[in-house]
Amino acid sequence: MSTDTPQKSNALIWGIIFLVGAIMLVWSMTTSRTGQVWITPEQQAFTADAEGKYSATDSPAPGDIKWTTYNVVPDSELTQEAIDSGSATLSWSRTIGLWLSAIFTLFILSFLVGDNPAYKFAEAMVVGTSAGYVMVIGLWDVFVPLLWGKLMPGFVQMAFLPGMDASGGTQWLYIVPAILIVMLLFQLMPAGGWISRWPIAFFIGITAGYRMIGYVEADLVAQIRAGIVPLWITGESGFEFWPTFNAILLTVATFSAMVYFFFSIEHKGLVGKTARLGIWFLMITFGASFGYTVMGRIALLAARLEFLFGEWLHFIPTS
Amino acid sequence: MLLAVAIPILMKTVFPEVVSKQAKMVFDAIDDLPDGSRILMSYDFDPASQGELLPMAQAFTRHCSVKGHKQYYMALWPLGSPMVDLSIDTIESEYPDMVYGEDYVKFDYKTGGEAVIRMITQDLRGMFELDSKGVSLDDIPMTKNVKNIQDMDLIINVSAGDPGTKQWVQFAATPFGIKTVSGCTGVQAPQMYPYIPEQLAGVLGAIKAAAEYEAAIDIAYPSIAANPKAQEAKRRMGPQLVAHCLMIILILIGNWIFFMSRKRGQA
Numbered sequence: 001m002s003t004d005t006p007q008k009s010n011a012l013i014w015g016i017i018f019l020v021g022a023i024m025l026v027w028s029m030t031t032s033r034t035g036q037v038w039i040t041p042e043q044q045a046f047t048a049d050a051e052g053k054y055s056a057t058d059s060p061a062p063g064d065i066k067w068t069t070y071n072v073v074p075d076s077e078l079t080q081e082a083i084d085s086g087s088a089t090l091s092w093s094r095t096i097g098l099w100l101s102a103i104f105t106l107f108i109l110s111f112l113v114g115d116n117p118a119y120k121f122a123e124a125m126v127v128g129t130s131a132g133y134v135m136v137i138g139l140w141d142v143f144v145p146l147l148w149g150k151l152m153p154g155f156v157q158m159a160f161l162p163g164m165d166a167s168g169g170t171q172w173l174y175i176v177p178a179i180l181i182v183m184l185l186f187q188l189m190p191a192g193g194w195i196s197r198w199p200i201a202f203f204i205g206i207t208a209g210y211r212m213i214g215y216v217e218a219d220l221v222a223q224i225r226a227g228i229v230p231l232w233i234t235g236e237s238g239f240e241f242w243p244t245f246n247a248i249l250l251t252v253a254t255f256s257a258m259v260y261f262f263f264s265i266e267h268k269g270l271v272g273k274t275a276r277l278g279i280w281f282l283m284i285t286f287g288a289s290f291g292y293t294v295m296g297r298i299a300l301l302a303a304r305l306e307f308l309f310g311e312w313l314h315f316i317p318t319s
Numbered sequence: 320m321l322l323a324v325a326i327p328i329l330m331k332t333v334f335p336e337v338v339s340k341q342a343k344m345v346f347d348a349i350d351d352l353p354d355g356s357r358i359l360m361s362y363d364f365d366p367a368s369q370g371e372l373l374p375m376a377q378a379f380t381r382h383c384s385v386k387g388h389k390q391y392y393m394a395l396w397p398l399g400s401p402m403v404d405l406s407i408d409t410i411e412s413e414y415p416d417m418v419y420g421e422d423y424v425k426f427d428y429k430t431g432g433e434a435v436i437r438m439i440t441q442d443l444r445g446m447f448e449l450d451s452k453g454v455s456l457d458d459i460p461m462t463k464n465v466k467n468i469q470d471m472d473l474i475i476n477v478s479a480g481d482p483g484t485k486q487w488v489q490f491a492a493t494p495f496g497i498k499t500v501s502g503c504t505g506v507q508a509p510q511m512y513p514y515i516p517e518q519l520a521g522v523l524g525a526i527k528a529a530a531e532y533e534a535a536i537d538i539a540y541p542s543i544a545a546n547p548k549a550q551e552a553k554r555r556m557g558p559q560l561v562a563h564c565l566m567i568i569l570i571l572i573g574n575w576i577f578f579m580s581r582k583r584g585q586a
Contacts, residue, residue, distance in 0.1 A: 316329065
């Protein structure tokens with residue numbers, strides 16, 4: 001028996017799936033508006049009162065602020081009459097965007113067949129686009145208001161952020177992070193890379209300090225306090241079984257799991273049995289975590305399939 | 320598995336949801352606040368977790384909007400900002416009477432994670448001098464009297480990782496006692512439950528809890544129940560149920576084959 005039979009079977013199965021998909025796509029395109037996005041324009045107009053305060057108006061006059069927004073027409077409202085009258089028009093830009101989304105989704109899902117150039121291309125596009133987007137967001141949301149805005153408030157207010165208060169003047173302390181940023185860029189230089197270690201060390205030190213405070217307060221002290229609970233719980237109606245059971249379970253699970261990680265005593269006899277009980281509690285916790293992870297992954301798949309079947313193929317009418 | 324997920328989507332299979340204690344705690348934390356309370360909503364997730372977290376984020380938005388709460392949106396993830404825009408689109412399309420700056424406001428993404436949280440617990444303007452439209456906080460009705468986030472009545476955090484709920488618990492909820500609820504991915508949920516009830520008022524773990532939360536909102540607010548867009552998490556539980564049933568069957572079959580093979584090997 002040939003060793004490549006499973007691969008051939010896989011390829012055959014996926015070939016059939018893609019063929020069926022292509023036939024369904026062609027069928028859908030001939031009978032519906034598959035892969036099309038229709039929009040309807042909506043005029044927005046705002047007029048100023050005597051105090052200069054703007055409010056929406058249905059009858060704009062010259063000098064008012066006007067613009068047009070475009071809303072996507074849901075399947076239920078897209079009629080031939082709306083198309084014929086021109087109130088709904090095909091949006092080419094959104095249609096192209098929709099097709100790109102669908103094609104990239106299929107490219108990513110193609111990894112199920114195996115690593116392939118289509119998947120690699122989509123992966124590179126996601127990473128590249130995300131990096132570019134994050135860089136632009138970082139520049140305009142962080143760098144400009146929080147660094148340039150402190151060092152050159154007048155210029156930033158005039159050129160980029162008219163709403164900014166520049167009356168405080170230059171805050172010279174911000175020259176320190178500016179210098180650290182420049183030092184960080186030395187990482188890219190063939191020589192002098194050691195200079196970048198100083199801002200990295202500073203950053204790691206600050207982060208460690210911050211996190212230590214947070215963990216000690218919220219995860220150590222607060223959790224110890226939350227773990228010390230009464231083991232016999234009574235309410236207005238007397239003894240309460242389930243709260244008592246939960247309190248005992250919490251105490252036993254916490255204690256036995258801690259014993260498992262206590263290596264100064266050999267895990268034999270009572271200590272060994274307690275540690276074994278701790279392993280059970282740990283395994284149940286990991287199992288719950290894994291179960292949640294599976295649920296999360298299925299939710300992501302369902303979301304992409306909803307997109308493909310709904311917005312792209314219109315098998316499910318969009319609302 | 321693909322078919323197990325795809326068929327319920329195409330058949331629009333929706334199963335009834337029973338509101339769990341966890342979902343009820345989150346619902347009550349928002350619903351018990353007086354109308355018009357201040358709520359900080361931090362969207363610390365990106366499109367990679369959109370399928371799991373956006374339904375609960377939208378449910379939070381609808382619940383807060385129908386209660387008339389003041390909503391302050393922010394993001395600790397750079398790609399969280401477009402997720403906030405989706406919730407603002409929901410407000411604009413479904414609650415047209417709500418006014419930007421009076422009922423809801425958006426702050427831009429800021430880098431730093433826990434450092435941002437720590438800063439805004441002391442001084443909101445130290446990090447957000449302007450809103451996302453470039454308007455000074457002193458000129459926005461709903462922010463001009465807010466000094467820091469200790470003035471908030473509740474923090475809602477939708478979290479996919481770090482920075483996320485853990486950092487909000489560590490730097491806002493625990494040290495300052497600011498009431499906080501979380502909606503998080505399934506991966507994080509078991510790590511968040513120990514914070515209940517002292518440090519977190521409730522946790523929605525993954526899409527299942529989101530569906531239960533939607534069910535709780537539907538019971539209390541029939542106007543939202545009539546909105547098909549507000550049933551996203553419940554709709555996504557149909558594929559979950561079928562896929563999980565399939566997995567259980569496959570696990571049972573796999574174990575049965577394993578034990579039968581071992582039995583034959585011994586014989």
